[in-house]
Amino acid sequence: MISDNLLVIILFVEIITLVSGEIFSFCFLINCLVHVLVQLSEISIPHYLTATIFSAQSHEIAVFHRNVRHLIMICVTAGICSGLRGCCFGIANMILVKRMRETLYSSLLLQEISFFDGETVGDLTSRLGSDCQQVSRVIGNDLNLIMRNVLQGTGALIYLLILSWPLGVCTLVICSSLAAIMTVYGMYQKKTAKLIQEYAASANEVAQETFSLMRTVRVYGTEKQELKRYNHWLDKLAEVSLRQSAAYGVWNLTFNTLYHATQIIAVLVGGMYILAGHITAEKLTKFILYSEWLIYSTWWVGDNVSSLMQSVGASEKVFQLMDLLPSDQFISEGMALQKLQGHIEFVNVSFQYLSREMVPVLQHINLSVHPGEVVAIVGLSGSGKSTMVNLLLRLYEPTNGQILIDGVPLNELDTMWLRGRIGYVGQEPKLFRMDISSNIKYGCTRNIKQEDVEWAAKLAYAHDFITLLPNGYNTLVDDDLLSGGQKQRIAIARAILRDPTILILDEATSALDAESEHNVKGVLRSVRSDLSSRRTVIVIAHRLSTIQAADRIVVMDGGQIAEMGSHNELLHKNGLYARLTRRQTDAVV
Known part of the structure; x- marks a missing residue:
């Protein structure tokens, strides 16, 4: 003492x-x-x-x-x-x-x-x-x-x-x-x-x-x-x-x-x-x-x-x-690449939280996501899907293994530079108590015009409901004013406005209705079809209908990769993905 x-x-x-x-x-x-x-x-x-x-x-x-x-x-x-x-x-x-x-x-x-x-x-x-x-x-x-x-x-x-x-x-x-x-x-x-x-x-x-x-x-x-x-x-x-x-x-x-x-x-x-x-x-x-x-x-x-x-x-x-x-991350001088391609590699990555060291969250994950590829990660709750995203955003450090971005270890890159080139939409998007325009521009370091804000909002199918608000884009965000789906679309617009090389959607459609979800699928389709600025997209979703068109689907189970392939390939395997798909279909019926 x-x-x-x-x-x-x-x-x-x-x-x-x-x-x-x-x-x-x-x-x-x-x-x-x-x-x-x-x-x-x-x-x-x-x-x-x-x-x-x-x-x-x-x-x-x-x-x-x-x-x-x-x-x-x-x-x-x-x-x-x-x-x-x-x-x-x-x-x-x-x-x-x-x-x-x-x-x-x-x-x-x-x-x-x-x-x-x-x-x-x-x-x-x-x-x-x-x-x-x-x-x-x-x-x-x-x-x-x-x-x-x-x-x-x-x-x-x-x-x-x-x-x-x-x-x-x-x-x-x-x-x-x-x-x-x-x-x-x-x-x-x-x-x-x-x-x-x-x-x-x-x-x-x-x-x-x-x-x-x-x-x-x-x-x-x-x-x-x-x-x-x-x-x-x-x-x-x-x-x-x-x-x-x-x-x-x-x-x-x-x-x-x-x-x-x-x-x-x-x-x-x-x-x-x-x-x-x-x-x-x-x-x-x-x-x-x-x-x-x-x-x-x-x-x-x-x-x-x-x-x-x-x-x-x-x-x-x-x-x-x-x-x-x-x-x-803030005191080490990491390197900044001349151009980010968006090639992501998980090399034998394992992770457990410090508060639960005896409970492994991820075990020996090996995954390569190619530039411009849309990869979906699915699985039961607690299987480690969001943890993989948290490690990619460097919110946590892997316990073992490493993550590579364009062949460079993640911990050797300038974290702030990398995050400026990643668009992220979480499952429960949080908006600041400021006007909608400022919320969409939040985190963008380049000069943003109002036309850019409205362009991103249109891509996220948020422009129509924003214009109906009392003060339009100048409306102050309040918890009682916007629904969960509307907040999520504003968060999607925020991610799109950053023009990211890597786009991460962590349950980004969980609060959307069927029509809005269909529109967000359109956003994903436009991202894939835009050859001039193709992005690497990682999608985490419980609604399997959202990710059927993904290039690859990674199925997680107990912190490990259980299956991997396209939608049709995984259905033919008749494994965990097929079982999850049948359960959701039965639930809808």
Whole structure:
């Protein structure tokens, strides 16, 4: 386990790295100078305040007026400097939050897909939101007040020792006790902060999942069940918060006890010193004011250190995520071919997920797809069809074997270059909350005109229904606005607009009606007949009627290739493909 002190040091190093720059350096330098000036001004206020009162009591008019002028000048200086200090800290805090969220978001975007398999959306968004805001308190609040009160407390202690070192030592002992209790309390706050962040992230995940599946919840009438799931995490949050409040109560009780003990000691011992003629009433008054100042400075340091420990607890996971190395796909310099032909080879490829290493998904796959060929992959659910596509898109890396593109291993190619030449339509296409035109253009790096967008939409048989929408191609995409089939046709248009060399359709007709499916078959026919830009097409489909015209059909079973051939050849073999075809025919009849 890393010690709390080391975690605080790491936190500050990370923050300095994040906010390093001219603006922050200027703000930090100004803050240091202003802090010193403010504390020198404020630490003098009790001295001149007491001197003013006793000079008035002694009828020393000239001394009284001089003290009043000094007091006014000090208060005005402290006020102006405090405002400047708050402004500079606010700017530094803004820079910190912005760069922290930007760095964390960038780090998350560049992770492997397998990373997101093990993380929940609610947890990651909680880190980006509340956790980053919690860490920002280090600059915006905690560090500001800690620096302020440390300087105040140090100045007050020095003044107390000058006034009366025996009384000063007594006050120092009480403050040391307060600091020890403060340290224990801060460590406890750090632990509870981590629990609160985890429970809050879990509650957010439940809420996000419920809202995204609200129709399913409503149809099955599971509102009370979802409320129970959410309340489970709220109860855990309440339990931790209750313990946190109890600890805070103990801390306040300790502070008030020691604070009043300081007053009693000052009055008793100071009164005896006055009676003995060792100090004056004016000095005792100054001592009491400065001792209260020292106690309150210690209390504020303790309170802000506990908040700092909360920030440390919240920051551990944030900085762990920020320090993750990007995927090799983004940092390795792969090669880009002069012209992509679209020849795909799977050479003895095997794969299993890291979370299920004992369950092979693909076993010894050998497959060659020639340029311009249309290859269909069929099989029962879980046979490994979509996994082959995921490996081809390099969302995952093969456990064994390799994939070649035009004779070059996939991991030696520039991944971003390759993906720019692949069109992909998934089984459940997801559209962004932007207008339809932008959704179709999404991911295209070349200059796209509106005519190109409409051309792709016509090829995907999406143009007609788009023009009937309230704002046509400028209509904002909403889950309630478009049907599943309409979303899928927009996704197909997006893939066509990229003018890809390799086109992958993973259950691209699953949400389409019979007429739309027939039209999409027309898209496949046009792709095959366009000799000027023939594409390599890989089609995954449960509807076997969709892929009967494919050049080859690959039948998967249990992560292996069971059969391969044309539609007629596989029917004559009377194997798995023929059995699947008969089942679908019987189901339709």
